[in-house]
Amino acid sequence: xxxxxxxxxxxxxxxxxxxxxxxxxxxxxxxxxxxxxxxxxxxxxxxxxxxxxxxxxxxxxxxxxxxxxxxxxxxxxxxxxxxxxxxxxxxxxxxxxxxxxxxxxxxxxxxxxxxxxxxxxxxxxxxxxxxxxxxxxxxxxxxxxxxxxxxxxxxxxxxxxxxxxxxxxxxxxxxxxxxxxxxxxxxxxxxxxxxxxxxxxxxxxxxxxxxxxxxxxxxxxxxxxxxxxxxxxxxxxxxxxxxxxxxxxxxxxxxxxxxxxxxxxxx
Amino acid sequence: xxxxxxxxxxxxxxxxxxxxxxxxxxxxxxxxxxxxxxxxxxxxxxxxxxxxxxxxxxxxxxxxxxxxxxxxxxxxxxxxxxxxxxxxxxxxxxxxxxxxxxxxxxxxxxxxxxxxxxxxxxxxxxxxxxxxxxxxxxxxxxxxxxxxxxxxxxxxxxxxxxxxxxxxxxxxxxxxxxxxxxxxxxxxxxxxxxxxxxxxxxxxxxxxxxxxxxxxxxxxxxxxxxxxxxxxxxxxxxxxxxxxxxxxxxxxxxxxxxxxxxxxxxxxxxxxxxxxxxxxxxxxxxxxxxxxxxxxxxxxxxxxxxxxxxxxxxxxxxxxxxxxxxxxxxxxxxxxxxxx
Numbered sequence: 001x002x003x004x005x006x007x008x009x010x011x012x013x014x015x016x017x018x019x020x021x022x023x024x025x026x027x028x029x030x031x032x033x034x035x036x037x038x039x040x041x042x043x044x045x046x047x048x049x050x051x052x053x054x055x056x057x058x059x060x061x062x063x064x065x066x067x068x069x070x071x072x073x074x075x076x077x078x079x080x081x082x083x084x085x086x087x088x089x090x091x092x093x094x095x096x097x098x099x100x101x102x103x104x105x106x107x108x109x110x111x112x113x114x115x116x117x118x119x120x121x122x123x124x125x126x127x128x129x130x131x132x133x134x135x136x137x138x139x140x141x142x143x144x145x146x147x148x149x150x151x152x153x154x155x156x157x158x159x160x161x162x163x164x165x166x167x168x169x170x171x172x173x174x175x176x177x178x179x180x181x182x183x184x185x186x187x188x189x190x191x192x193x194x195x196x197x198x199x200x201x202x203x204x205x206x207x208x209x210x211x212x213x214x215x216x217x218x219x220x221x222x223x224x225x226x227x228x229x230x231x232x233x234x235x236x237x238x239x240x241x242x243x244x245x246x247x248x249x250x251x252x253x254x255x256x257x258x259x260x261x262x263x264x265x266x267x
Numbered sequence: 268x269x270x271x272x273x274x275x276x277x278x279x280x281x282x283x284x285x286x287x288x289x290x291x292x293x294x295x296x297x298x299x300x301x302x303x304x305x306x307x308x309x310x311x312x313x314x315x316x317x318x319x320x321x322x323x324x325x326x327x328x329x330x331x332x333x334x335x336x337x338x339x340x341x342x343x344x345x346x347x348x349x350x351x352x353x354x355x356x357x358x359x360x361x362x363x364x365x366x367x368x369x370x371x372x373x374x375x376x377x378x379x380x381x382x383x384x385x386x387x388x389x390x391x392x393x394x395x396x397x398x399x400x401x402x403x404x405x406x407x408x409x410x411x412x413x414x415x416x417x418x419x420x421x422x423x424x425x426x427x428x429x430x431x432x433x434x435x436x437x438x439x440x441x442x443x444x445x446x447x448x449x450x451x452x453x454x455x456x457x458x459x460x461x462x463x464x465x466x467x468x469x470x471x472x473x474x475x476x477x478x479x480x481x482x483x484x485x486x487x488x489x490x491x492x493x494x495x496x497x498x499x500x501x502x503x504x505x506x507x508x509x510x511x512x513x514x515x516x517x518x519x520x521x522x523x524x525x526x527x528x529x530x531x532x533x534x535x536x537x538x539x540x541x542x543x544x545x546x547x548x549x550x551x552x553x554x555x556x557x558x559x560x561x562x563x564x565x566x567x568x569x570x571x572x573x574x575x576x577x578x579x580x581x582x583x584x585x586x587x588x589x590x591x592x593x594x595x596x597x598x599x600x601x602x603x604x605x606x607x
Contacts, residue, residue, distance in 0.1 A: 004388040012376070102372030106430065109336060110389035111362035263338040264280070265329050266372070 002112055002120045009124040016085065017128055021135035024082045028073050028139025029146070035069035036147035057208050060228055066152045070140055071227035074165065079136065080201065086128045087169045088193050091176030094121050095258075096189035102266040114259045118181060122251065125173045126166070133165040154231050161230045167243040168225040172197055174250035181258035184266070197221075221246065268350075270438050270469035271312040271335065275344035278305040278330050278493075304330040306493040307344065312486075317460060317470040319484035319501070321477070321575065327493035328473045329369060332440055335471075336366055349437055362391060365436035369443045369473070371427035375416035379406065379426055382415055383433060392434040400429045403455050420447040428456065438469045445479055457483055481505070481571040489578055496578050501571065508569035508577075509544040512552075516541075517560040527555045 043064045061072025073079055095118075098104035107117070137158050144153045175196055179189040200220040207217035217223040224239035281301040305327045312318040322328050333339045335348055337357030346353045348360045374382055387394040401411070404425040410418075418426065424447040431439055445453045460470060460483050474480050480487060481501060489497040497504070509531070516522070519539045524530045528551045533543040545552055545566065556564075 002389070004385070008385055102368070102370070103374055105338075105368045106371065106373070106386060107389065108338065109361060109364075109366040109368070109431075110386065111358045111391060112389060113358050260340075262280070262340060263333070265333065265369070 001123060002116050005107070005112065005117065005120045006124055009121065013086075013090065013124075013128060017131060020082050020085055021132055024079060024132055025135040025139035025142075027076075027078055027082070028070075028136040029143035030139075031069045031073040032066060032140065032143035032147045032149050035063050035066055036149055039063050039065070039069070058205065060204075060208060060223075060226060065228075066144065066149050067154075067228040067231040070161075070231060073136070073140070074225055074227045075204070075222060080197075083129060083132055083165075083169050084172075084197070086125055086132065087173040088176050088190070088197065090128070091121070091125055091173050092180045092189040092193055093186060094125075094177065095180040096183045097180075097186040099183075099263065099266060100185050104263075105266065108263070114181075115255055118177065118254055118258055122174065122177055125177070126170055129169045129173060130162075130166055133162050133169070136165070137162055154233065157231050157233065160235060161227055164225060164227070164230050164235075164240060164243075167240055167247065168221060171221055171243045171247040171250070174247040174254070178250040178254040178257070181254045181261070184264070268314050269311045269347075270314045270316075271310075271318075271346070271348050271471060273311075273331075273335075273344065273346040274309050276305060276308045276331070276334060276341055276346050277303075277343040278327075278334055278339060279303050279342040304493050305334070305490075308490070308493070308495055309344075310488050310495065310498055312469060312471060314469050315464065315467045316485040317464055317472055317483050319480040319487035320471060320473040320490070321475065321480060321487055322490040323475060325492075326490045328490065329442065330493070331490070332366075332442055332471075332473060335440065336361060336364070363437045365431035365434065365439040367427045367431040367439070367441045367444055369446070371423065373415045373418075373423060373426060376414060378414055379411040379418070382426065383411075383430060386430045387433055390434050394433040396435045397429060397433040400432055400459065403459055404429065404452060405455070421449060421452065424448055425452065428459075432459070432463070435466075436468070438471065439463065440471045440473075442473045443476075444472070444474070445476065453479070477570070477572040477575055487571070489575060491578075497574075504574050505569040505571065507546065508574050509546045510569050511542070511567045512545045513540060513542045513563075513565045514556070514561055515539055515563040517562050520559060522556050522559045524552070524555055527551050530555075 046064075057068075058072060058075065061070075061075050062068035063072060095104065098107070108114070141150075141153070141155070141158070144150050172193075176189075176193040179192045183189045183192075201222055202220075203213075203216040204220035204222040207214045207220070207223075221243065224236070224243050226236055226239060229235060279301050308327070308331065320328055320331065330339065334341055335346060335353055337353060337360070340354065349363050351360050353360065374385075377385065383394065383397060387397070401407075406422070406425055406429070410422070415423065415426065424444075428441075428444060431441065445456055448456060457479070460472075463470060470483075472480065472484060484501050486500050487497070487504065488495060516539060521535055521539070521541050524533050524541070524543055529545055529547040529549075530552055531544045531546070533541065535541050549566070
């Protein structure tokens with residue numbers, strides 16, 4: 001860990017971190033309100049048979065329960081995009097982007113090993129994701145309180161929900177950083193990471209909407225972001241372990257590959 | 268003591284192939300596409316000297332620098348910088364070295380001051396020379412408070428020089444340091460190098476501006492296609508150069524220079540002028556002129572540029588094969604004959 005490098009990372013990201021945290025806080029506040037306002041009407045609509053049953057769940061989330069609406073908030077493209085600003089955007093640009101711009105040259109000319117650089121980046125990204133997820137949980141609590149639903153919220157399980165989110169996004173961030181240290185240009189690093197995330201997301205959503213495709217869901221990282229189950233007290237520990245395993249595999253790859261690579265002059 | 272030593276340092280760039288690509292290439296009997304960027308390079312740079320590392324684009328200069336600083340891993344051979352192994356002790360080496368990359372890129376959003384603070388903190392040594400460098404390179408306090416994105420190319424280059432030297436490194440590795448500097452700033456930079464030399468610092472200087480290398484360097488190594496073709500004192504290299512001579516006599520009585528040591532390519536013109544080439548000691552040549560009424564005599568000074576071009580011409584037929592006796596000069600740090 002390099003404290004100087006970490007401070008630089010913090011300074012360069014703090015404005016973005018503030019904006020993303022405020023945005024996800026607002027989004028998370030909104031979902032309990034939707035559940036409270038429209039949940040019963042939506043349920044009645046589904047029960048009437050106008051909308052097919054398979055569309056009642058989107059990636060494990062719905063608007064018929066507080067847990068379902070919180071889960072919907074986590075799997076919704078809005079929160080995926082917000083957290084991806086750090087988990088994909090920052091990780092891929094942190095090494096491959098700086099290589100392409102040529103700024104990594106002046107940093108690596110200092111007494112800073114590549115592993116130290118990587119470790120500092122990973123800890124920094126994990127911290128930023130942790131802050132964003134904490135803002136999301138804070139938004140959930142505020143939204144639930146504002147809607148008079150605080151009694152329904154299993155507050156003691158919120159830290160586990162935060163950990164679940166951190167593990168899932170940590171795994172994606174580790175994949176992003178592994179891609180970043182493996183390429184000299186930003187394009188391929190972003191391409192590989194986004195492809196993994198999009199395919200993973202597609203498998204989870206497809207499985208949630210189409211019963212015949214449910215068998216594909218375990219192959220998706222998003223399948224293990226199980227907010228509803230965590231809040232219901234039925235946490236899948238094996239799923240959390242799997243997320244940690246994916247993250248560790250990506251970290252291992254980066255720690256072996258990055259120091260071993262030749263860093264040719266940026267073109 | 269040597270500040271930098273390389274022993275048969277070799278770097279081959281190979282692109283990674285997937286097994287299917289490798290199979291396809293072998294079936295098609297195509298070459299691997301590997302590039303030998305540095306081949307068996309052996310030099311040593313003595314502490315306190317300014318060492319020029321010359322070669323045209325693609326000769327292997329940047330590869331050499333990147334190997335020394337741990338950006339690249341050698342394919343074969345070894346090297347030490349300030350007594351430390353470039354592979355095992357790369358971090359420690361970078362603590363004691365200042366590096367100016369060619370075509371440096373900086374963090375545009377930071378102010379000049381903040382950028383130098385950040386890079387100085389990363390180095391972990393106090394920026395003892397910063398104030399002096401800012402002053403000599405005319406970077407005012409007001410300029411330093413502006414974001415780097417507002418800087419001109421020359422100002423960015425000056426920032427590059429300052430970040431490389433601000434912590435007073437024992438060895439400075441400078442890749443094309445005067446690129447983008449105006450003549451006044453180039454002169455200021457040469458003054459800084461002179462002071463560093465006086466302070467016992469070592470400078471490894473890569474450039475293709477031969478006039479500046481001639482002006483500032485004590486010794487030069489010339490590389491071509493990754494191979495060393497010359498390693499010599501600048502003064503000795505110039506001494507051995509043939510200089511063009513032209514003289515005119517008053518009465519048409521041109522001196523006989525045939526057989527005079529160091530004189531060659533003698534030519535006489537109808538208008539009473541004589542041209543020739545002179546190499547080495549001028550004493551015998553001047554002695555041969557004694558007694559003749561010389562009206563005009565011009566001896567052009569030798570320049571590194573001509574030596575450089577001559578070396579390249581000498582080795583030009585070589586198309587990828589090792590120059591003869593390349594190793595003999597390449598394997599020593601002593602001033603030796605040009606190779607090839």
